[in-house]
Amino acid sequence: MLPHRRHGGLARGLLAASVTLALLGSGASWHLARERDRLLADEGARLRVPATAMAERLEEGLGRWLTEARRLAANPTLRAALATPEDALGQGREVLDALQQRAPELTWVGIVRPDGTVQAATEGLLEGRNIAHRPIFRGGVEGPFLGDIHPAQMLDRLLRERRPTMNAAPIQFVDAAVPVLAPGGTMLGVVTLHIDWNWAVGQREIVLAGQPDPDPELLVVDVDGKVILGGGPELAAAPDPALLVNAPARGWVVGPDWLTATARTRSVSGHPGLGWSVAVRRRVTEVLRPLQRTRLGLAALALAGAVGAGLLAARHAPRRTALAARGN
Structure with missing residues (x-):
């Protein structure tokens, strides 16, 4: 009878440990998923x-640069520079240079005639050059325009000549442009802004x-x-x-x-x-x-619980078997 009781206690202990481990493991999995x-x-x-x-x-x-372009388009001095270019060129450039001083993120600002010729620009850069083929001009003719990031092309060499301390990183811009319209709707030109990508x-x-x-x-x-x-x-x-x-x-x-x-x-x-x-x-x-620590803690808890349940079941199994035998 004793070996039988021992084997019975071991079997009950293993069963209790397995069930406890399964229950605690299921609870731990639920907790880990929630965590x-x-x-x-x-x-x-x-x-x-x-x-x-x-x-x-x-x-x-981006909204600020568009608003700034609209303000320039309404500026009487710049409108005069487009309407009477020979007389107002210097004044128009002064307005643009003053804006650049206030907002150094603006690498280049220009006012462009309807044929695409730059009438006035900050530091005089590109004045007299035609930019009709550039997206900033074509977009500005159509209405308020924002242009996605792109490398400097026409301005790269000119800017580096003017600013020899610039680093060697590529010069990149985003663009803003708006048309300048006469009271009757006739287009007088386009205000164009190149914003330094370092702003972003x-x-x-x-x-x-x-x-x-x-x-x-x-x-x-x-x-x-x-x-x-x-x-x-x-x-x-x-x-x-x-x-x-x-x-x-x-x-x-x-x-x-x-x-x-x-x-x-x-x-x-x-x-x-x-x-x-x-x-x-x-x-x-x-x-x-952090879940790793929680997982290890729950695993240790589940293992300890299973071992404890197994030992407890194994200890009480012989007593239960003896009581059952007496009852028979």
Whole structure:
């Protein structure tokens, strides 16, 4: 009888340990899933803050440049420079240079005649040259225009000659332009602004300065899914364009490798905008790192519970068997 009782106690102990382990493991899995969702939701909400802030800064800047272009288009001195170019050229340039002094982000500002000839410009750059083939002029003729980031072409060499201390990094602009119209609607010319892309770089630095260490990765992506800010050799992988298209306008999504908060730029000053998206992201493995400690703790708890239940069942099994035998 004793060996039988021993084997019975062992069997009951193993059964109790298995059942307890299964129950505690199921509870632990449920808790881990809840904790995973919480960590992702908390971090997604946190990343959405800088994403929205960056999108709003870009919107505000683009709107400001369009408003500035409209103010120039209404400026009597500049209108006179277009109407009587021979008499008002110097005065028109003074107005543009004064604006550039107030807003150094404006690398070049020009007023252009209807045939595409630059009538007056900051520092006299490109005056007398024809830019009718350039998108900034063609877009400005049609109405308020914003042009996406592009490298300097006609201005690159001229700017470097005037500013020999400029670094060797490529000069890049975004554009703003509006037509200058006479009271009857006749086009007198176009006001054109080239905005230094370092303006956007500075906005990104300001937004990231308020983030806890380590900084998340903040990218600006154009309408085609190309990274236009925040890329470079350190960029692990560009966001999936489909992810950005399908993401909420201001929200966050979880991918296989990245938790990405997104914010799309909206229309500015009556213009539909450039369709940029801001993506602020962290690797999912980094976000879920605290889950490792929780997983280890729950595993230890489940194992201890299973061992305890098994020992308890094994200890009481012989007594129950003896009682059952007496009853028979």
